[in-house]
Amino acid sequence: xxxxxxxxxxxxxxxxxxxxxxxxxxxxxxxxxxxxxxxxxxxxxxxxxxxxxxxxxxxxxxxxxxxxxxxxxxxxxxxxxxxxxxxxxxxxxxxxxxxxxxxxxxxxxxxxxxxxxxxxxxxxxxxxxxxxxxxxxxxxxxxxxxxxxxxxxxxxxxxxxxxxxxxxxxxxxxxxxxxxxxxxxxxxxxxxxxxxxxxxxxxxxxxxxxxxxxxxxxxxxxxxxxxxxxxxxxxxxxxxxxxxxxxxxxxxxxxxxxxxxxxxxxxxxxxxxxxxxxxxxxxxxxxxxxxxxxxxxxxxxxxxxxxxxxx
Amino acid sequence: xxxxxxxxxxxxxxxxxxxxxxxxxxxxxxxxxxxxxxxxxxxxxxxxxxxxxxxxxxxxxxxxxxxxxxxxxxxxxxxxxxxxxxxxxxxxxxxxxxxxxxxxxxxxxxxxxxxxxxxxxxxxxxxxxxxxxxxxxxxxxxxxxxxxxxxxxxxxxxxxxxxxxxxxxxxxxxxxxxxxxxxxxxxxxxxxxxxxxxxxxxxxxxxxxxxxxxxxxxxxxxxxxxxxxxxxxxxxxxxxxxxxxxxxxxxxxxxxxxxxxxxxxxxxxxxxxxxx
Numbered sequence: 001x002x003x004x005x006x007x008x009x010x011x012x013x014x015x016x017x018x019x020x021x022x023x024x025x026x027x028x029x030x031x032x033x034x035x036x037x038x039x040x041x042x043x044x045x046x047x048x049x050x051x052x053x054x055x056x057x058x059x060x061x062x063x064x065x066x067x068x069x070x071x072x073x074x075x076x077x078x079x080x081x082x083x084x085x086x087x088x089x090x091x092x093x094x095x096x097x098x099x100x101x102x103x104x105x106x107x108x109x110x111x112x113x114x115x116x117x118x119x120x121x122x123x124x125x126x127x128x129x130x131x132x133x134x135x136x137x138x139x140x141x142x143x144x145x146x147x148x149x150x151x152x153x154x155x156x157x158x159x160x161x162x163x164x165x166x167x168x169x170x171x172x173x174x175x176x177x178x179x180x181x182x183x184x185x186x187x188x189x190x191x192x193x194x195x196x197x198x199x200x201x202x203x204x205x206x207x208x209x210x211x212x213x214x215x216x217x218x219x220x221x222x223x224x225x226x227x228x229x230x231x232x233x234x235x236x237x238x239x240x241x242x243x244x245x246x247x248x249x250x251x252x253x254x255x256x257x258x259x260x261x262x263x264x265x266x267x268x269x270x271x272x273x274x275x276x277x278x279x280x281x282x283x284x285x286x287x288x289x290x291x292x293x294x295x296x297x298x299x300x301x302x303x304x305x306x307x308x309x310x311x
Numbered sequence: 312x313x314x315x316x317x318x319x320x321x322x323x324x325x326x327x328x329x330x331x332x333x334x335x336x337x338x339x340x341x342x343x344x345x346x347x348x349x350x351x352x353x354x355x356x357x358x359x360x361x362x363x364x365x366x367x368x369x370x371x372x373x374x375x376x377x378x379x380x381x382x383x384x385x386x387x388x389x390x391x392x393x394x395x396x397x398x399x400x401x402x403x404x405x406x407x408x409x410x411x412x413x414x415x416x417x418x419x420x421x422x423x424x425x426x427x428x429x430x431x432x433x434x435x436x437x438x439x440x441x442x443x444x445x446x447x448x449x450x451x452x453x454x455x456x457x458x459x460x461x462x463x464x465x466x467x468x469x470x471x472x473x474x475x476x477x478x479x480x481x482x483x484x485x486x487x488x489x490x491x492x493x494x495x496x497x498x499x500x501x502x503x504x505x506x507x508x509x510x511x512x513x514x515x516x517x518x519x520x521x522x523x524x525x526x527x528x529x530x531x532x533x534x535x536x537x538x539x540x541x542x543x544x545x546x547x548x549x550x551x552x553x554x555x556x557x558x559x560x561x562x563x564x565x566x567x568x569x570x571x572x573x574x575x576x577x578x579x580x581x582x583x584x585x586x587x
Binding site: 080093108109153 | 319417584
């Protein structure tokens with residue numbers, strides 16, 4: 001069992017909004033714990049309550065019930081937010097500031113001394129690939145650039161806990177990879193990372209543990225490894241991309257699931273898989289790869305949400 | 312350092328939105344007009360002749376003591392600046408709080424390790440420095456130009472500028488409260504203007520209340536008079552003071568300042584309790 005101390009704890013948090021007399025329940029008795037050094041992903045469809053939960057954790061929103069603690073402290077106190085990084089969804093930096101000026105303003109508000117800012121700002125702008133646009137006004141940045149600047153802002157205070165709300169939203173694939181690499185590098189410094197996202201493939205690649213939030217409630221929680229269980233599917237690739245004769249597959253009881261250069265075959269058991277290998281070798285076909293497949297996080301997510309909706 | 316960062320941010324915002332430039336242009340135009348349009352001919356300490364925009368100023372009783380002319384002119388300017396200065400300042404600072412509370416922006420400010428009280432008061436301080444700088448430029452400019460042209464130095468005009476600032480701060484407090492509650496720039500500008508308009512006739516609250524049939528509504532009028540800024544009385548005291556006819560009475564100014572302080576305190580409490 002992991003003995004790392006708990007950094008984020010949420011106990012029975014409920015939040016209700018009132019809109020023109022209507023009550024909207026955004027969170028409904030949420031319980032969560034995130035340990036130091038973990039990369040935790042909160043998954044959910046739009047409107048599931050992910051952003052509300054992150055806002056509760058940062059003291060932006062007051063819960064109606066329950067309590068949220070970050071490093072054991074109530075985040076509504078300013079001092080409890082020292083060395084917390086946050087990249088909000090759809091953030092809007094003041095358009096009149098330059099990239100460098102933006103980081104300087106928010107660094108100063110975080111109480112970072114000017115000397116440290118002089119060192120950190122160029123480093124971070126370089127890290128997120130904005131060094132050459134440091135003196136351009138943020139109003140002229142593209143969405144992807146603004147997102148990268150937001151990430152630099154979140155990392156400014158060398159955070160112990162980093163909250164990211166849809167961090168790759170509006171970012172191109174190259175930028176996404178860059179952000180993922182930055183997060184992995186940040187993690188090696190012992191930073192705890194809490195990610196809100198509906199891009200499940202991103203979460204699957206980055207997170208250790210995830211929780212699925214649906215209609216304000218946590219309906220499944222666990223490690224990515226645990227949730228994405230093994231299946232009876234295997235990826236099979238033959239040398240030079242040759243496809244095996246179909247009768248070879250059907251005779252062994254294997255079902256072809258997809259065909260995309262390689263084959264994905266579903267077999268009833270390992271015995272069947274070995275029969276398939278024997279059949280292919282009997283045809284003098286060279287096997288280049290056989291690898292087991294896991295259910296993608298997306299499949300698990302859809303399955304769990306549908307189960308919940310069916311109740 | 313955090314307070315300084317907020318003040319600098321307020322100035323940068325004012326610069327970027329051309330608020331500061333607008334302030335400077337209007338004030339400079341006003342000072343230039345005053346410098347070139349007003350020509351006075353002073354003989355033996357009396358105003359013998361004068362022109363405004365090249366047109367002769369009629370002196371009904373022959374030559375008049377220049378001191379009288381200067382303080383009268385200054386009291387008129389003080390009265391003008393009292394109205395225009397406050398209206399311009401409200402217009403220039405009206406978007407401050409709604410911009411801060413804009414979705415996507417407020418998250419960036421409020422999640423920093425700075426208390427919400429510090430954040431709001433830091434912006435308030437930024438607005439004070441901005442308006443004070445402009446008042447110093449405008450009122451100080453009027454004072455210097457008139458004094459240099461006439462040789463009459465009337466420091467009461469400068470004190471009057473301080474009183475204008477106090478009244479503006481009261482309106483700024485109210486504007487912050489409206490901004491925090493509504494997050495709307497139009498409302499943050501219009502409601503202080505409306506308050507100014509409503510508070511003016513309340514100086515005659517005794518007469519208004521006496522003309523009312525209902526005792527309840529008469530009490531409401533008296534109540535509003537005591538709660539709202541005493542704009543008419545402070546304005547009257549201000550011009551009288553510049554003319555050298557007595558010192559401003561404390562109660563109207565103090566209750567006006569108290570109104571602003573209470574509004575600002577309410578704005579801080581609301582901002583602290585608000586969910587974003």
